[in-house]
Amino acid sequence: MGGVPPLGYDIHDRSLVINSGEAATVRHIFETYLQHGAVRLLQVQLKAERVVTKRHISAKGTSHGGRPISRGHLYHLLQNRLYRGEIPHKGQSYPGQHAPIIDPNLWERVQARLAQNRVAQQAGQTTTQTSLLAGLVTDQTGERLVPTYASKAGRRYRYYVSQSLITGTRGQAPQAVRVPAADLERVISQRLCRWLASPADLLGALATAVPPTRHPALIAAAARLARAWSASPAAIGREGLQALVERITVGDTGIEIALRPQALVRHLLGRRGAGTDSITADDPSRGDASPDDTCLGDSSRGDSSRRDINTGDTDQPPDHQPPIVLTVDAKLCRAGLAMKLIAAGPEARPQSDPTMIRLLARAHAMRKALEAGHHDSINACADAMGITGSYFSRIVRLAWLSPDITTAILDGRQPASLTATRLAQTSDLPLAWDAQRRALGFV
Numbered sequence: 001m002g003g004v005p006p007l008g009y010d011i012h013d014r015s016l017v018i019n020s021g022e023a024a025t026v027r028h029i030f031e032t033y034l035q036h037g038a039v040r041l042l043q044v045q046l047k048a049e050r051v052v053t054k055r056h057i058s059a060k061g062t063s064h065g066g067r068p069i070s071r072g073h074l075y076h077l078l079q080n081r082l083y084r085g086e087i088p089h090k091g092q093s094y095p096g097q098h099a100p101i102i103d104p105n106l107w108e109r110v111q112a113r114l115a116q117n118r119v120a121q122q123a124g125q126t127t128t129q130t131s132l133l134a135g136l137v138t139d140q141t142g143e144r145l146v147p148t149y150a151s152k153a154g155r156r157y158r159y160y161v162s163q164s165l166i167t168g169t170r171g172q173a174p175q176a177v178r179v180p181a182a183d184l185e186r187v188i189s190q191r192l193c194r195w196l197a198s199p200a201d202l203l204g205a206l207a208t209a210v211p212p213t214r215h216p217a218l219i220a221a222a223a224r225l226a227r228a229w230s231a232s233p234a235a236i237g238r239e240g241l242q243a244l245v246e247r248i249t250v251g252d253t254g255i256e257i258a259l260r261p262q263a264l265v266r267h268l269l270g271r272r273g274a275g276t277d278s279i280t281a282d283d284p285s286r287g288d289a290s291p292d293d294t295c296l297g298d299s300s301r302g303d304s305s306r307r308d309i310n311t312g313d314t315d316q317p318p319d320h321q322p323p324i325v326l327t328v329d330a331k332l333c334r335a336g337l338a339m340k341l342i343a344a345g346p347e348a349r350p351q352s353d354p355t356m357i358r359l360l361a362r363a364h365a366m367r368k369a370l371e372a373g374h375h376d377s378i379n380a381c382a383d384a385m386g387i388t389g390s391y392f393s394r395i396v397r398l399a400w401l402s403p404d405i406t407t408a409i410l411d412g413r414q415p416a417s418l419t420a421t422r423l424a425q426t427s428d429l430p431l432a433w434d435a436q437r438r439a440l441g442f443v
Contacts, residue, residue, distance in 0.1 A: 254330055397427075
């Protein structure tokens, strides 16, 4: 009946016909939403991939669309019953004469996830934590790691998880991993900050992309960004990171971070060659920065003021320079059902385990209760504490750990293989300190 057809369809003889290229984009949007489980994360990835609204030229020759997809648009798209071959009318849906783009199974899964998220929002279960690396991380096989979370005892734990673990196809990908999100984001942020703060490393990668007269401005801007980012990973913003980082690969023995050289130069020196007057495009101190400014080099905005640092030309071609690759000496170690990310070198940091610390505190409380002499047996003491005798017997042994093992656990310097579950289930813990160190992996 006129108007702009939805993404995925064209109009022919007053009927909707599938546009095969756009239909693939629509399916990609539906499938990516299931991977991320959140429209805001879906929007971030689509913006990084330069997916835009449908381009359409009206009968009068007016051009429409071709702009970044808003969250509101995505909510409408994901619930548009046209994509399953139906026509909505006055609150009801009827079979249409056009072919569907989304199969019933994918449609129902997306609607179920949307409904689940609505219930969580109404119950106040949403989180203010964002997944900084959403859409950027893959494992060494190229499989995407998607953000997810688990809740336990009222606390929410974030992870980056291999897509096959989400889709239930782990058997086809035995190397699928689950990485604590905070650990990975910390390691990536620290490595990037260390690189930005090193003039030698910075100029070693970007010297040829910037005239020598601009090197001092580049170094100063990078140092300021490193300081701001060290104080808060949100200083650059998720959109800014998506613009600067091409990919992050998490392998068994290390992490690779691939950066976009020209985008990085634009980010540090500003589109207008602002030099030392501009740190980042999304610096909150700049009142003239719009939300879209955080995604640098977005060709859909048509910013005529964007200039190439070397030539001063406008409308520069896409970045074809090879990426800058930074490495992190880190490895994934299995710790129970999850994986721990253990970094070496400057990115290494002790990781205290609150659960293990609580176990040690409980063990010493049990020992104190025994030594008080108010009960005539371990079972009686356990009954008074509301726990079983077998659990009491296992945990109280931890009160006799060697001082150096106890200190290491309190400082977070325990072996990656030593988890709270393993510690609690060690029923045959020896009393000799040397034997304890061997049994728990300290030697």
